[in-house]
Amino acid sequence: MAHLNTSANIAGPDDFYAELLATHEGLSKAESDALNARLILLLANHIGDRAVLTEALAAAAHAPGGDKA
Amino acid sequence: MSKIFETPLYPYQRSADQDASQPVRHPVIVIGAGPIGLGAAIDLAQQDVPVLVLDDNDKVSWGSRAICFAKRPLEILDRLGCGDPMVDKGVVWNTGKVFFDERQVYGFNLLPEEGHRRPAFINLQQYYFELYLYERLRELEAEGKPVQIRGGNKVVSVTPKDDYVALTVDTPDGPYQLETDWLIACDGAGSPTRAMMGLDFIGRVFEDNFLIADVVMKADFPTERWFWFDPPFNRNQSALLHKQPDDVWRIDLQLGWDIDKEEEKKPENVIPRLKAMLGPDVEFDLEWVSIYTFQCRRMEKFRHGRVIFAGDAAHQVSPFGARGANSGLQDTDNLIWKLKLVMDGKAPESLLDTYDWERVYGADENILNSSRSTDFITPKSEVSRQFRDAVLDLSETYEFARPFVNSGRLSVPCTYDGSPLNGPDAAGLPVRTRPGSPAVDAPVSGGWLLDRLGDKFQLLAINTEVPANLEEGGIAIEGLSLSTGDDPSGALKDRYLGKAASAVYLMRPDQHVAARWTAYDETAVRAALNTATGRA
Numbered sequence: 001m002a003h004l005n006t007s008a009n010i011a012g013p014d015d016f017y018a019e020l021l022a023t024h025e026g027l028s029k030a031e032s033d034a035l036n037a038r039l040i041l042l043l044a045n046h047i048g049d050r051a052v053l054t055e056a057l058a059a060a061a062h063a064p065g066g067d068k069a
Numbered sequence: 070m071s072k073i074f075e076t077p078l079y080p081y082q083r084s085a086d087q088d089a090s091q092p093v094r095h096p097v098i099v100i101g102a103g104p105i106g107l108g109a110a111i112d113l114a115q116q117d118v119p120v121l122v123l124d125d126n127d128k129v130s131w132g133s134r135a136i137c138f139a140k141r142p143l144e145i146l147d148r149l150g151c152g153d154p155m156v157d158k159g160v161v162w163n164t165g166k167v168f169f170d171e172r173q174v175y176g177f178n179l180l181p182e183e184g185h186r187r188p189a190f191i192n193l194q195q196y197y198f199e200l201y202l203y204e205r206l207r208e209l210e211a212e213g214k215p216v217q218i219r220g221g222n223k224v225v226s227v228t229p230k231d232d233y234v235a236l237t238v239d240t241p242d243g244p245y246q247l248e249t250d251w252l253i254a255c256d257g258a259g260s261p262t263r264a265m266m267g268l269d270f271i272g273r274v275f276e277d278n279f280l281i282a283d284v285v286m287k288a289d290f291p292t293e294r295w296f297w298f299d300p301p302f303n304r305n306q307s308a309l310l311h312k313q314p315d316d317v318w319r320i321d322l323q324l325g326w327d328i329d330k331e332e333e334k335k336p337e338n339v340i341p342r343l344k345a346m347l348g349p350d351v352e353f354d355l356e357w358v359s360i361y362t363f364q365c366r367r368m369e370k371f372r373h374g375r376v377i378f379a380g381d382a383a384h385q386v387s388p389f390g391a392r393g394a395n396s397g398l399q400d401t402d403n404l405i406w407k408l409k410l411v412m413d414g415k416a417p418e419s420l421l422d423t424y425d426w427e428r429v430y431g432a433d434e435n436i437l438n439s440s441r442s443t444d445f446i447t448p449k450s451e452v453s454r455q456f457r458d459a460v461l462d463l464s465e466t467y468e469f470a471r472p473f474v475n476s477g478r479l480s481v482p483c484t485y486d487g488s489p490l491n492g493p494d495a496a497g498l499p500v501r502t503r504p505g506s507p508a509v510d511a512p513v514s515g516g517w518l519l520d521r522l523g524d525k526f527q528l529l530a531i532n533t534e535v536p537a538n539l540e541e542g543g544i545a546i547e548g549l550s551l552s553t554g555d556d557p558s559g560a561l562k563d564r565y566l567g568k569a570a571s572a573v574y575l576m577r578p579d580q581h582v583a584a585r586w587t588a589y590d591e592t593a594v595r596a597a598l599n600t601a602t603g604r605a
């Protein structure tokens with residue numbers, strides 16, 4: 001079974017990070033929230049693997065800064 | 070305009086029981102002549118179990134109420150001998166459209182699979198549904214079957230005893246006493262029987278109100294299910310338009326929580342809302358208006374000794390997905406054959422606890438689906454709304470997002486995976502007909518498979534021989550042998566054989582699969598029958 005890949009996996013991390021921020025540029029908080037929601041759904045569908053998605057949800061919830069214990 | 074729901078069908082008449090010196094004991098009493106109570110009574114009467122139906126009213130449903138009936142309940146109605154009038158009158162639909170804001174985001178087709186006698190859904194007003202059930206009940210009565218219905222008979226006390234139940238029934242002539250070996254309570258979501266017995270009904274309340282308006286109009290809307298999220302004519306709320314017979318249209322408008330129900334129901338408030346939705350030029354008459362709120366909940370147990378609950382009395386869901394009346398008919402479909410075996414002394418009383426197991430399982434499935442639909446239609450938090458709107462926005466362009474859109478997951482039959490009544494399965498046979506599943510229909514030799522199944526235990530043999538009659542502990546098993554020659558379309562092979570060359574299915578009286586093998590083994594069949602009747 002595949003696991004969530006938590007090693008560095010994106011070539012050119014600075015480029016991607018800049019592109020992510022640029023996509024949000026000029027948006028209101030509500031527009032940015034909506035964009036993030038669409039983005040999550042698109043990426044989740046691309047991943048597709050239910051077990052990996054569950055791991056990703058847990059990793060996001062339990063990361064430092066996450067509220068869920 | 071149809072006003073059959075204003076016509077008394079079974080007005081109060083004094084019965085001999087009211088003049089008896091001792092309370093008269095009946096084998097089975099059903100409380101409630103709604104869809105589920107009538108279904109239970111027909112099932113019992115068809116099998117010569119004497120049944121008395123008590124209802125405080127004397128008419129069919131007030132207003133159309135439940136309008137969407139799914140394939141499995143239609144198949145159950147075929148077994149009860151009244152599927153044809155329902156389907157002949159009902160509106161068959163396959164296409165749905167989803168709108169968000171001012172746009173149509175997508176359309177879908179239910180794409181019903183070929184090779185089934187009954188369609189995926191029909192729309193039919195509950196008053197017709199009840200009328201046809203009532204007519205079937207009268208037909209059975211005329212044939213001499215032991216069934217009675219008493220209108221104007223309101224049950225006002227229910228007292229369970231060790232081996233019977235005592236009832237007090239109020240009538241226009243005053244109260245009288247009855248006793249019954251078994252009591253089936255089909256008295257609806259507000260079940261007085263449940264309240265009189267002090268039983269729980271726990272679940273989740275959804276803080277929302279919906280306006281149902283049934284209108285009669287000659288409109289050229291197509292026969293489709295249209296669902297709106299956040300439309301201009303009902304901002305931040307949902308709306309539904311669905312066709313019924315006789316040019317009656319169901320309109321369902323979400324209103325939110327903080328409203329004045331009595332005000333909203335007034336025609337002067339309803340009509341402008343409908344005009345905003347339908348356009349100013351469409352002429353219509355209001356047939357029935359109602360405002361409802363709903364809960365998703367169930368009783369902890371459906372069987373309490375000799376009192377058994379079915380339908381909305383036992384479980385309640387939101388209307389999205391048509392899981393109310395549809396699941397109630399599956400309750401009595403599951404119950405009646407078990408009750409008959411217990412009454413005949415052929416199965417232990419504990420068989421009735423499997424009614425509880427199987428239908429609680431079904432109710433939980435329905436409550437889960439119904440709660441999820443409701444959470445999508447009415448997001449409960451800001452982030453929930455963000456994801457809901459993201460799904461709807463994406464669904465217009467991207468196919469992947471459409472399966473997330475949830476305007477009601479329409480009722481599909483329940484497979485009792487893990488039921489204590491399930492016997493062995495054989496590797497390689499199709500998953501959809503595994504033990505616990507309802508039989509899947511298929512065309513066979515100029516007829517339909519489901520018309521040849523039901524009301525008894527049967528061995529369905531495909532490409533192999535089984536005995537025409539077998540008996541185990543007083544219960545008969547009838548053989549039904551079919552072969553590839555009976556299967557012109559190949560549907561039987563697809564649905565029951567898969568890659569296997571032959572198969573033997575033990576079918577329950579409710580057309581569910583009890584066990585299956587790839588070859589006949591008498592010892593295994595006898596063991597599976599004992600398992601399927603709670604005797605193992």
